[in-house]
Amino acid sequence: MSLTFSLQRNANPRTDADVAAIHAAPGFGQYFTDHMALATWSVEGGWRDDAIVPYGPLQLDPAAAVLHYAQEVFEGLKAYRHADGSIWLFRPEMNAARFAASAERLCLPVLPEEDFLTSIADLVKADARWVPSGETEKSLYLRPFMFASESFLGVRPARTVTYCLIASPVGAYFPQGVAPVDIWVTDEYSRAGIGGTGAAKCGGNYASSLIAQEEGYEHGCSQVLFIEASAKDRVEELGGMNVFLITKDGRLRTPALMGSILAGVTRDSILRMGERLGLRPDEGRITPDELTEGITSGEVVEAFCCGTAAVISPISGFKSRQGEVRLADGAHDQTLAIRNAILDVQYGRAEDTFGWMHRVA
Ligand code: COI
Numbered sequence: 001m002s003l004t005f006s007l008q009r010n011a012n013p014r015t016d017a018d019v020a021a022i023h024a025a026p027g028f029g030q031y032f033t034d035h036m037a038l039a040t041w042s043v044e045g046g047w048r049d050d051a052i053v054p055y056g057p058l059q060l061d062p063a064a065a066v067l068h069y070a071q072e073v074f075e076g077l078k079a080y081r082h083a084d085g086s087i088w089l090f091r092p093e094m095n096a097a098r099f100a101a102s103a104e105r106l107c108l109p110v111l112p113e114e115d116f117l118t119s120i121a122d123l124v125k126a127d128a129r130w131v132p133s134g135e136t137e138k139s140l141y142l143r144p145f146m147f148a149s150e151s152f153l154g155v156r157p158a159r160t161v162t163y164c165l166i167a168s169p170v171g172a173y174f175p176q177g178v179a180p181v182d183i184w185v186t187d188e189y190s191r192a193g194i195g196g197t198g199a200a201k202c203g204g205n206y207a208s209s210l211i212a213q214e215e216g217y218e219h220g221c222s223q224v225l226f227i228e229a230s231a232k233d234r235v236e237e238l239g240g241m242n243v244f245l246i247t248k249d250g251r252l253r254t255p256a257l258m259g260s261i262l263a264g265v266t267r268d269s270i271l272r273m274g275e276r277l278g279l280r281p282d283e284g285r286i287t288p289d290e291l292t293e294g295i296t297s298g299e300v301v302e303a304f305c306c307g308t309a310a311v312i313s314p315i316s317g318f319k320s321r322q323g324e325v326r327l328a329d330g331a332h333d334q335t336l337a338i339r340n341a342i343l344d345v346q347y348g349r350a351e352d353t354f355g356w357m358h359r360v361a
Pocket of ligand 1: 075076077206240241307308309310
């Protein structure tokens with residue numbers, strides 16, 4: 001039976017003035033709406049206790065398995081307000097499918113796509129006034145997640161699991177907005193290996209990226225680029241985003257999905273939109289040498305990183321312990337053309353010819 005997420009309205013919602021102040025300077029992931037969605041799953045009863053409830057702390061037993069063994073998965077998607085006030089989601093079925101695939105990899109129960117989408121639509125409707133106006137490209141970031149809530153210290157898949165969905169009005173992911181970022185290429189740390197959890201959106205992947213990310217910050221970089229773990233012969237992805245290169249001869253290159261890279265929704269959309277804009281999508285192997293030599297020789301003319309949170313951010317250079325290679329200053333016209341074309345669809349400024357948008361309110 002499908003879940004219905006009945007609404008238990010927050011008796012103390014934030015005032016309209018508070019929401020307006022948050023919308024003026026939302027940052028990323030700092031403020032949360034009045035409600036959240038919850039559901040629990042157990043081996044005996046399946047999914048139940050689904051509801052939209054007032055946003056607030058979760059009560060968790062200190063023995064909850066997620067706190068010990070990190071059995072957890074999450075997603076990220078956004079709700080966009082169009083000029084006529086309507087609210088839309090971008091390819092949410094891809095998030096639903098990836099959430100299910102991540103859950104299977106982490107031995108968590110699958111939340112049926114229909115229930116995932118209902119929870120999102122119902123929370124967005126309940127907190128519709130929290131979706132910022134699209135004029136300044138702000139949005140409501142939605143964060144569905146699922147974790148092992150059973151109190152048990154044995155190592156096995158949990159028999160009780162919690163699903164939760166929270167929402168946060170957001171602006172740009174990087175504090176500097178769409179300004180180009182430098183990327184740290186780590187040769188010491190790996191994010192994932194073949195057979196590991198790299199293709200799943202689970203908290204553990206992000207936890208393991210932090211030490212390299214810190215190293216990147218120390219070198220003035222905003223993100224870290226990981227290289228394949230064993231042979232070290234191909235570039236994979238950034239701590240929280242996918243990576244793309246544009247070549248002089250019009251190729252739109254990105255590492256192929258080989259089981260250790262997250263299949264980004266923005267990544268897939270860029271490949272399709274890039275082709276529409278005249279570039280040739282090229283998913284394959286990019287060796288670290290190709291990356292540096294391509295930039296040095298001028299073969300690679302633009303580079304950018306992408307994800308739901310950051311959309312598309314131009315890359316200005318790659319730094320590593322071996323040195324630094326830099327893209328030409330201001331070389332991101334094609335990157336920005338793809339970025340704008342996708343944002344125009346998301347914010348309803350261009351016709352949705354791919355059928356990507358889903359209206360929720
Ligand atoms: C996203 O782009 O939605 C992400 O999940 C990246 C990061 C904020 C974890």
